[in-house]
Amino acid sequence: MSDGPPRADQPLLQVRDLRTYFPIKRGLLSRTVGYIRAVDGVSFDIHPGKTLGLVGESGCGKTTVGRSILRLTPPTSGSITYQGQNFLAFRGRELRRLRRHMQIIFQDPISSLNPRMRVGNIIGEPIQVHGLARGNEKQDMVAALLRRVGLEESDANRYPHEFSGGQRQRIGIARALALSPDFIVCDEPVSALDVSIQSQILNLLADLRQERNIAYLFIAHNLAVIEHFSDEVAVMYLGRIVEKAAARELYANPKHPYTMALLSAAPEPDPRRKTGRIVPGGEVPSAAHPPGGCPFHPRCHLTRMAAEQAQAGESTVVSVKYRGTETLVSLPVLDVGGTMEIESGGQRFRVLRKCATQTPPLEPKQGEAGHLAACWVTR
């Protein structure tokens, strides 16, 4: 096994068809009556020093993806390849050795730091566990880490409760950096912080990425934060990636109706913004009983519009106004198997039959290379 530096031309991390199911147990004998498909077939690559942003609403499975990759939650199936090695095959000592390179930063900086430990020990513990340094040498490393994340050396003697939220998140970052990882899962690292503090932490993470060539899986629900921070963005819905593209491309030219809805729903600090807003009807369905066909179809505005057009026997191209620009949606009417009525949120809608019955694959769409979306309707 080689522990050499990662090669830039090869993916640092390859995830293929990752599935993580949680059993639903009922009754006296705790029989398994079904599964919550928290992650249901997710694939992506992350290259050294690059950031993949993972965005979606609560319950979409984005946090479980991050935890499954680090095997904090054991995945049900799929493969995870780290620097060409099958990460899921490792056990015991070897697993620990590999884990050194993969760290995580959590959302809540208070519950992820042990309140009874001094900051110096919190940061120094992984260094000691992995046998990197001891005694004075370890203390020097801790001091250097504290300075790097914008804290003072003397802070090593204080306890987590003595720090503000932003400072605690800096401690979490210092702990993650202690083992010089190549890869860090950032799970909503700034969601709990005030706006004025948020940007400090984002800038720190960006600087570290550049200095140390760290790759990030950056999990967040805030689209602007994700766009700002990521090279590539994957949008998740009900355990699946529904769209993936370079950050700029995804925001300029979204292909999946859910991405459009997310982008147009995000409130922007501009009181004069005037754009058509797409508010998807209803709410995210339960991952225990995902809808058949395309999981988004009960809330999808595109399939509703397309079905109306098709029903009226009108043109096969529908235009959708989205953030001031028009998106064309093709309607291969012969292909969609006609339309059908569904019930969603207590109301009835007409949708394309294909959307309600067949799950669309994540496939390349017209536009920039590497732009994938799982949608029957968009061209």
Place this chain on the structure above:
Amino acid sequence: MQPLLELRNLTVAFDTERGQIRAVQEVSLSVYPQQTLALVGESGCGKSVTALSILRLIPSPPSRVLGGQVLLEGRNLLDLPEKQMQSVRGKDIAMIFQEPMTSLNPVFTVGEQIVEAVRLHQNVNTKQAYEIAEQSMRDVGIADPDKRLHEYPHRLSGGMRQRVMIAMALSCQPKLLIADEPTTALDVTIQAQILELLRALQQQRGMSILLITHDLGVVAENADAVAVMYASRIVEYASVYDLFDAPQHPYTQGLLRAVPRLGAVGQRLAAIPGTVPNPARFPSGCKFHPRCPKMNGDPACAGVEPALRQIEQGHWASCHHLPDFANKPITRPATDAKRAEGSAVS
């Protein structure tokens, strides 16, 4: 025009073991009929304490109102006997909170809870109250309200619970709704639904909203006027357009620059250095001076707390470094500004 709600120099303190903490200092604001005033600020700035003080919902002790008035249509709520205050709460002023789960009682159905509020304030029998409850649930966009009335809160999603809270708050047709971070716990698509609902209900019923939030995006979309709070004081006050077009206070300017915006891939964010001050240890002078880029060693910033002065017509700010600041008049901030028709997001 007469404001519906007016705060005059409200100061609220908490007595703690380590001494007195002034969480809200000399806060003045006015909410006009059919207006949405946003009170925006970061954690610990005093925005929620201000809101709770209006309804006298903070227990005393430990809190104490050290001075000021809370005027609802000219009547000082701070002087009312508790009995009369109870009829103000819910009937004249209703409030919704950030966490709709903890503000609903888990052992009663949502219908029972709305009916309780209705019967408390309106002279109706149970059957009529249920009809009112059903109608108000329909008004907030809950499908099948006749069935949902009989559900317990845990059966509802977060967005649905917030709709129930709004239905309950609006069931007695209040004149003012205080919404304390109403969408912070919700996902963006659900947030968009709730903000749109609040806008529509406000238009239909002509009520006023005091919107407490930390999210400048929510402010930009829903507010007519904005009060920015920092470390217990209002530091800037203006119409929503003036505030976003020409922010005057360095804190407001910093906040607006620090928000990541869509369409800005890979740019470095402007950050405000330092941390939000702890209310127990506020800095001297201007409370923003340790973090302020304009301070530049100016002894006035560290020594003298600037008053909120009227910089221009309808625009107030408190910063020694504004041009000709010392000669601007000290007046109570109030603007009945409304956002232009149709400029709200459709």
